Amino acid sequence: MSLTQPPLPETPPFLAWFQAHGGQIDLAAIDIVAFPAAEGGRGVVARVDIPEGQAVFAVPRALVLSTRTSALRARFGVKEWAAARLHEGWSGLILCMMWEEARGGASEWAGYFEILPTKFDTPMFWDAADLAELQGTAVVDKLGREQAEKDYAEKVRPAIESRPDLFDPAEVEARYSLAVYHLQGSRILSRSFTLQKDADEDEDEDAGAGDTSVGSAMDVEADAPAPAEEAHGEHDEDEEGSEDSDEEEDAVVVAMVPLADMLNARYQSENVKLFYEPECLKMIATKPIKAGEQIWNTYQDLPNSELLRGFGHVDWLPLPGGGHGNPGDVAEMRADVLVKAGAAPADVEARIDWWLEEGGDDVFVLELQEDGTAELPEDLLAFTQLLADDTAWARARDKGRMPKPVASAPALRVLHAALGARLGAYATTLAEDTARAAAGMGEMRTNARHALVVRMGEKRVLEAHRTRVGALLSALEGGGKRKAEAQAGGGKRGRR
Template identity: 45%
Template structure:
């Protein structure tokens, strides 16, 4: 069933404006539903306007106020995404009486993201960083410890606890018969995936800091859409990371995370952006950033993410022509943990912990990124040199309060090479094996997606290792030439002396 007509009807009735002579919606073979130019669209053209009042967030939903803001904060619903997930669950449970019913009905109900893969399917992602970033266990802990206590009546054993539970429960807001329908773990994951793939991070204007307003979006949080401020604004733009943030991020209030109707309909592809969402005082405006020819897809941007992140967040990958003639994502990267350098160097455990802790205190990361330019990360070089310091050198380094300079000599290059080889061995198959498998047209979607991610990362590792080998061979040849020249010079000197 095509949900677009009902969505547009809701959008227009809610005060939104779409230039229907310029923008249409269609299903594209490789990326599903998206926006298409119905005629040539000039640069700077406003494609649609979204009133701030129809953004869906914990600020605009009435649920937090019904529960009580003190109770809401006591339950830590203002931290992370669990509060917005509950708001979306509750708004869905209201059916047609919800302000956002026409929008919520248009959102996807199933996802191809690894959050919903089986263990067998996830095994295909071994070696990548995708599985470790899913945060499924953390999500389910939030569901059990934060969300459920708000929506269901507990069954304590003693009378005092039972009376307390009754006082805190709100069957007027969460009728018991709705809980197994709208507030399940499965739906929790679906709502979280909707936020991960479609939400925006909304920051208030300075003029709004002391007033309760609907808010306005100025940046994307793990979203298909990127947002720019007007030139006179100075607020920063940044991307979010994961559906379930780490502990530090969880401590931050996230009332600004919002669902932005219609803006989340646009697809994205590496380097293809031709439209951008701009922040205004009263609304958000999707504006063309270049000429868009009739029939072309209207693309926003994910921020040119690697395929591992595209798969984790959105359930798809980019396959574009690469400079070497192959297909892949130019933005692919390989994550390398500090543990690999430690394992290669086989350093003392206590010494390693002390130095890694100091490295982190200095602003270093425990994960470095190898990119498709095949340049060895300077942070990896500095870290290796730090771990190889003698005790005296270590004490001097701490006294100077500066990490070692990323000087890449032959000994460090040997360690880098061993680290990358160890990283490559973390995958269960070789690059050639994966390339051959990709030619199998009977592959399942999940296996094909996993193969694309793996091959992209393995190419970077293998090509970087090949580059290192060439560098080392050139260095040996250079040493040999220098030694030969030195020997010739010694020979000439000896002959002169004999004469």
């Protein structure tokens, strides 16, 4: 039986621009579709069955927008660019994007800017009332607005004003304002990829030194199926600050990849990935895709707090233990909450300094297992043991090794109190939020609904861990020390 393909629609202006600039796309195989905002907005759907390994589209390297491909850096001057510290973090790329968009039709990316979002639902743009709905969550402290505005005032605006030949003074407020800076930064946060640099790249170009912003939306992985090399979908921060990670960071560049950034993402739904080839980047199917199915990229299976902060949406999926949410949700526990939760020793600052010098983190991430149960992270147990047990602290200091992640009664008491304090930081309880969700989320404002989902996910993780700690503590205090410690074993380091 022959396969009858659906008729092709008239080529949209963006795709016409994409093809005119060397982009390759099979319009018989995929289609760009408008979805409701709650479902990710515009996305890409398979028009026919796509087998595993088939390329969906290819993006020429010259069409990738970065500080390497934009002419701005060369016109500004390589040495001057570095002196202005525009190679640090995202400042340079944001400035390139402002400049390219201001050029209008003269820019090679004019057709690309026409389809980029001009409005975001991320908390960066929320008012005070909506931000109050996020009280207690990890989102507010990570918005980065203060640092972004500092970078704009100290690096970007002076650079703009120093070169009226490049940045028309009459257009500064319209094209290069702080509001436009935030807009371009949000585009990078939600749509960018992290790509490998070419071997002959200048050492100072796009280096990550001084970068206080979060990772880009999609990165580049090392393992590569022949013949291409896979573009990473996972941002690994476990080794942040190490010499190895510094070298790796200097070897990558954050960039905008037209068309690739149109793909939506959903938890564990990825069916394509971006791969390197010498002259282009190819989006290749990693599993069979049926006609009519959406083509999903990956945002690293992020928790709802990160999805909301970076992309302005949340996942609302069935959970292993019942109910809905994001199976990848996490909750953060700061070290200062643990310190305040117990009777802090007199030398608490010395203990914390030692912990940090030995490579420990000051924020611990709690997550649930696939079955929805809690398992205490080893680094959290070790740090709490350091605070709560003088003997453990003395042994660790003398031997120069981290304390063993033992679920001792003193450590569990501190943890139980800290988890209670952490839950108390929210304005509502999980029971209240659950009742509110059951009453009808469809009637809620979008921002309030998203904040509710984020709160529920974090509280679910915290309450599961507090229940776990309470059970272990009861077993210890009831004489079941060996049993309790055995049950607490096998935890892993919390992800960052």
